[in-house]
Amino acid sequence: MKFSKNTICIGVHKVTNKLFKSANINLYSRFYNPAQVSIDITNKCCLRCVHCDFWKNTKSHDMTTEKIMESLSRMKKFLGCYHLTITGGEPLLRDDVCEIISCAKQLGLSATLITNGFFMDEEQTKNIVGSGLDKLIVSLDSHIPDVHDETRGRRGCFERAVAGLRNIRSFKHNTGVYVQTILMKTNLSSVEEMLIFFESLGVDGIILQALWKNLNYSLESAPDWRAKSLLWPTIEESEKALDTIIRLKTRGVPIHNSFKQLSAIQSYYASPDKFNGMFSCDTGETVKIDSSGNMRLCYAMEPFATIDDADIGDAWKGILRKDITQRINSCNMGCKALNCNYMYSTYDLILNLIEEIRYS
């Protein structure tokens, strides 16, 4: 990954935010700004994942290329440096992804793309890394093709994603390549083989996430979703698997999550309700822009602005003044075990920053 002024700027930005937040001082709402923007460039998807509801979207009002580029530029004026995550739905359903990445790079941003890997043929993969992408994250839920394909609802998606990951090794590039996996019943019993397989693909890191209710833009879900879910593991399955994961990380398998987060995920599976009450979440660090241009603090909260609003900064400060921190801190949802919402300590953030600089 190429080290840029933006990397250190974002790192300092995050650490400063954390200090402001923990100090809980009045200046907080005046000086606190998110350090990350996550944008869904489409809400459509080519897969049918069991753990996601995005593919059920029938209506799509995706923003045009110009609108997305204008949004990135407006966010730059509001935030200065920030880290951009391009996601969806499946972002590679659009044919302008490389243009969007190039625009982000011209604005001096660091950019991550999250994809299910279905469209990562040789040419597309070459174009993506060639456009200056900093980090590519490919979702893989197993090392066993049938298990992955079944969870993702489409035959052949394992082969295509893995071929894309193998292709990328044959190009010269500066993009950090990661595999992202949701820990669930279908992959926990063979977690060691799975992680060793991912390592053998030569990726820079493996990002592990806890299972949460089906992803969509709503907090609504059946209260007993875990009991009904075919993917929720037993306590014994999750305990054993997390012990294995921690052992593999100690041995040097490139698991991106900190030891502290892995222990938190273990507590979440063992006792989700207790976990939800004990942990706070990192919402407020990221502005989430959906495919229609609505801006949210997290995907489960109502929009506080749209990308067309005259003063995004005012809308942001307005939402902070509504004592949103208290609402976030008392939010009882389990998504705080996910990477995007996991509450890193200042110490973890400094370690992450050092790691980024070291591997850049």
Ligand code: SF4
């Ligand atoms: S998890 Fe990703 S790949 Fe699966 S349906 Fe949802 S958006 Fe598509």
Ligand code: SF4
């Ligand atoms: S835990 Fe955080 S990310 Fe999840 S719904 Fe609550 S505020 Fe949003």
